[in-house]
Amino acid sequence: MRLTTKGRYAVTAMLDLALHGVEHPVSLADISGRQDISLSYLEQLFAKLRRNNLVSSVRGPGGGYRLSRGGHEIFVAQIIDAVNETVDATGCGGSADCQQGEVCLTHHLWCDLSEQIHGFLSKISLSNLVERREVQTISARQNARSHSHQGETLALTEL
Amino acid sequence: MRLTTKGRYAVTAMLDLALHGVEHPVSLADISGRQDISLSYLEQLFAKLRRNNLVSSVRGPGGGYRLSRGGHEIFVAQIIDAVNETVDATGCGGSADCQQGEVCLTHHLWCDLSEQIHGFLSKISLSNLVERREVQTISARQNARSHSHQGETLALTEL
DNA sequence: TTATAGTTGATCAAATTAGTCGGTTATTGC
DNA sequence: GCAATAACCGACTAATTTGATCAACTATAA
Numbered sequence: 001m002r003l004t005t006k007g008r009y010a011v012t013a014m015l016d017l018a019l020h021g022v023e024h025p026v027s028l029a030d031i032s033g034r035q036d037i038s039l040s041y042l043e044q045l046f047a048k049l050r051r052n053n054l055v056s057s058v059r060g061p062g063g064g065y066r067l068s069r070g071g072h073e074i075f076v077a078q079i080i081d082a083v084n085e086t087v088d089a090t091g092c093g094g095s096a097d098c099q100q101g102e103v104c105l106t107h108h109l110w111c112d113l114s115e116q117i118h119g120f121l122s123k124i125s126l127s128n129l130v131e132r133r134e135v136q137t138i139s140a141r142q143n144a145r146s147h148s149h150q151g152e153t154l155a156l157t158e159l
Numbered sequence: 160m161r162l163t164t165k166g167r168y169a170v171t172a173m174l175d176l177a178l179h180g181v182e183h184p185v186s187l188a189d190i191s192g193r194q195d196i197s198l199s200y201l202e203q204l205f206a207k208l209r210r211n212n213l214v215s216s217v218r219g220p221g222g223g224y225r226l227s228r229g230g231h232e233i234f235v236a237q238i239i240d241a242v243n244e245t246v247d248a249t250g251c252g253g254s255a256d257c258q259q260g261e262v263c264l265t266h267h268l269w270c271d272l273s274e275q276i277h278g279f280l281s282k283i284s285l286s287n288l289v290e291r292r293e294v295q296t297i298s299a300r301q302n303a304r305s306h307s308h309q310g311e312t313l314a315l316t317e318l
Numbered sequence: 319t320t321a322t323a324g325t326t327g328a329t330c331a332a333a334t335t336a337g338t339c340g341g342t343t344a345t346t347g348c
Numbered sequence: 349g350c351a352a353t354a355a356c357c358g359a360c361t362a363a364t365t366t367g368a369t370c371a372a373c374t375a376t377a378a
Contacts, residue, residue: 003248003272004334004335004336005250005335005336006334006335006336008250008265008269009336011265011268012263012264012265015264015265016264027353027354027355028354028355029353029354035258035263035264036258036259038336038337038338040336040337040338040339041336041337041338043355043356043357044336044337046355046356047355047356047357050355050356057354057355057356058345058354058355059343059344059345059346059353059354059355059356060344060345060346060347060352060353060354060355061345061346061347061352061353061354062345062346062347062353062354063344063345063346063353063354063355064354064355065355076268089162091164091167099194099195100195102297102300103293103297104171104194104297105171105174105175105194105294105297105298105301106167106170106171106174106288107293107297108291108293108294109170109235109283109288110167113162113276113279113280116275116276116279117272117275117276120272120275121272124268129265129268132267134262134266134267135264135267138261138262138263138264138266139264141261142264163365163366163367164366164367165365165366165367168367184323186322186323186324187323187324188323197367197368197369198369199367199368199369199370200367200368200369202324202325202326203367203368205324205325206324206325206326209324209325216323216324216325217323217324217376218322218323218324218325218374218375218376218377219321219322219323219324219375219376219377219378220321220322220323220376220377220378221322221323221376221377221378222322222323222324222375222376222377223323223324224324319378320377320378321376321377321378322375322376322377322378323374323375323376323377324373324374324375324376325372325373325374325375326371326372326373326374327370327371327372327373328369328370328371328372329368329369329370329371330367330368330369330370331366331367331368331369332365332366332367332368333364333365333366333367334363334364334365334366335362335363335364335365336361336362336363336364337360337361337362337363338359338360338361338362339358339359339360339361340357340358340359340360341356341357341358341359342355342356342357342358343354343355343356343357344353344354344355344356345352345353345354345355346351346352346353346354347350347351347352347353348349348350348351348352
């Protein structure tokens with residue numbers, strides 16, 4: 001079981017897409033600016049998201065990424081699976097040969113836990129997240145921030 | 160959120176204690192033999208388990224470790240917390256300053272997930288595990304194996 | 319007094335994570 | 349056609365974590 005910045009970044013970036021990519025594709029540079037994730041790192045993550053058919057890309061100026069289907073059809077578990085390979089909590093990857101070809105003492109416990117986590121994250125879609133009030137609030141804050149950043153050069157020349 | 164061999168080893172070792180340490184303390188060498196965990200590594204893990212008051216130790220010959228309290232009062236979540244520092248799924252460790260002092264877009268999602276995992280593992284005690292049929296079966300297999308390896312010095316003291 | 323077994327600390331190889339860099343391809347608008 | 353844009357790709361790196369080893373020490377039972 002791995003849940004690190006990698007998976008968190010991926011979900012955050014996908015949520016950013018769901019919030020801003022309704023009409024036109026969103027560039028990784030935009031996501032990078034809003035979510036404070038390194039552009040090069042985003043490229044790596046989106047390569048995997050693309051291979052897993054979660055996003056589609058548009059090249060050239062004005063291009064970027066968009067969700068490959070509606071936000072209500074994309075679930076957090078799928079995003080984490082895409083970048084993390086697995087959300088499995090067992091050591092044997094479910095193959096039940098943890099101790100010299102046989103199951104170890106705690107194998108079933110980790111199976112149950114994996115099922116629990118996966119069940120939880122499989123029920124949460126991007127649309128579910130978008131609808132949440134906190135997400136709306138934070139997103140509004142981020143938009144304000146990125147706008148004020150763009151105007152920063154202007155503000156300086158005014159002084 | 161980290162759940163790796165470390166946490167799994169710790170829970171497995173504690174379950175071994177619950178199974179074998181009812182009457183007399185169990186040495187790490189015994190656990191190492193039964194569960195295929197390196198002795199030196201077990202020492203590290205048990206140092207943490209001891210600091211967290213999950214086990215008590217008895218030095219000298221015939222010594223070893225025993226559970227610090229009944230198996231029904233020790234929960235899987237406590238064991239993993241003890242060796243892994245945290246079962247938290249957020250990047251900020253719950254302090255809600257993930258993005259330049261403010262909460263990031265997915266903060267609440269990771270909070271919910273943490274709660275979910277912790278809730279699940281907090282309800283499972285060592286006694287719960289001991290009672291499970293698969294655990295009984297696997298334990299019996301392990302005893303058979305270690306007896307055939309070591310002879311029957313243990314069998315006499317157990318009678 | 320000797321063997322046992324916990325205790326501590328230093329160290330280490332391998333793996334993984336997070337991130338960088340440089341270059342390439344495709345596409346758009348001028 | 350050409351320049352700007354932005355996806356795409358692969359190699360590479362630094363830092364961290366994991367899993368493990370080793371050596372030295374202390375307490376204790378027989």
